Amino acid sequence: MFAGFAFCGVILTVYLQIQELQDTREVLAETAKANNTTAEYAKENAIVELFQTYCSDYFQNVKNSSMNILIPAMASRGYFDFVISRFFVAEQLSLSEADWPRISLVSRYSTFEEFKENEQHDRYKLDELINFFTILAYQKDAGDVIARCDFSYSWWRPMFWMIAIAQELRYDNSPTIQKYGTALYFKEVVKMLDEAYALKPIETGIELVDLIKEHPKLSKQYQLDDLHKLPEQWEKTQ
CATH class of the missing domain: 1.10.287 (Helix Hairpins)
Structure with missing residues (x-):
C-alpha cells in the first residue's frame, strides 16, 4: 500500500x-x-522620427545647402572633382575660379566670392545629409516602412550614386588616400536604399550614365556639361 x-x-x-x-x-x-x-x-517609430526630422525647418536648411553643392557639382566637372576630393583627408583639390562660369549657371550666389564664402558651410551640410541617409539605410529590418516614406529619394538617387562611385574610384586609385584614410561605404548605403525602395541597384558605370542621361531634372533643367560623359573607368566599374 x-x-x-x-x-x-x-x-x-x-x-x-x-x-x-x-x-x-x-x-x-x-x-x-x-x-x-x-x-x-x-x-516604425524610429522611421517616423527620421521622417519628422527630414521634414523639420532645420533639415530644410540642410537640404537647401546640400543642393547648393550638388547642383553646381552636376553642372561643372571640375567642381565635382573638387567636392569628391574633400571627402578624403589626403590629395584634396583646391576650389578653382575657372569652374565658376559653369557653376554660375545654376548657383544661387551671384559672384564667385560669395559662392566661395558660403561653399564650405554648404558642403558640411551635404555631409550631414549623407549621414542622415546612412542612418536611414541601416534601418534595414524596416525596409517596408522606409518604402512608405518618400524622403525625396528619387531626386537624391542619381547624385548619390555619382558621389558613391566617384568616391570609390578615387580611393581605389590612390595609395596615399588609402594610407591616410579609411574606405568609404556610401556605395553600400545607396545600394541598401535602392533595395528598400524596390529599385534595382546600379551595377555598372554604364547604368549610371544611362540614369543621368535620361533623368528629366539633371539632363534638361541643369544643362550638364561632360558629367554625363563619364570617364571610361566609370563604365568599367562594377
Whole structure:
C-alpha cells in the first residue's frame, strides 16, 4: 500500500512538473509575442522620427545647402572633382575660379566670392545629409516602412550614386588616400536604399550614365556639361 502511495506521488509530481513547464512555455510565448510587437513598434517609430526630422525647418536648411553643392557639382566637372576630393583627408583639390562660369549657371550666389564664402558651410551640410541617409539605410529590418516614406529619394538617387562611385574610384586609385584614410561605404548605403525602395541597384558605370542621361531634372533643367560623359573607368566599374 505504501509503495502504491509512493508511486502515485511520483506520478503526481511528474504531472505537476509537466503542467508547470507548459505554463512556462505559454508565458514565454506571450512574452516573445509582446517583445516582437514592441520591436515592430520601435522600428516604425524610429522611421517616423527620421521622417519628422527630414521634414523639420532645420533639415530644410540642410537640404537647401546640400543642393547648393550638388547642383553646381552636376553642372561643372571640375567642381565635382573638387567636392569628391574633400571627402578624403589626403590629395584634396583646391576650389578653382575657372569652374565658376559653369557653376554660375545654376548657383544661387551671384559672384564667385560669395559662392566661395558660403561653399564650405554648404558642403558640411551635404555631409550631414549623407549621414542622415546612412542612418536611414541601416534601418534595414524596416525596409517596408522606409518604402512608405518618400524622403525625396528619387531626386537624391542619381547624385548619390555619382558621389558613391566617384568616391570609390578615387580611393581605389590612390595609395596615399588609402594610407591616410579609411574606405568609404556610401556605395553600400545607396545600394541598401535602392533595395528598400524596390529599385534595382546600379551595377555598372554604364547604368549610371544611362540614369543621368535620361533623368528629366539633371539632363534638361541643369544643362550638364561632360558629367554625363563619364570617364571610361566609370563604365568599367562594377
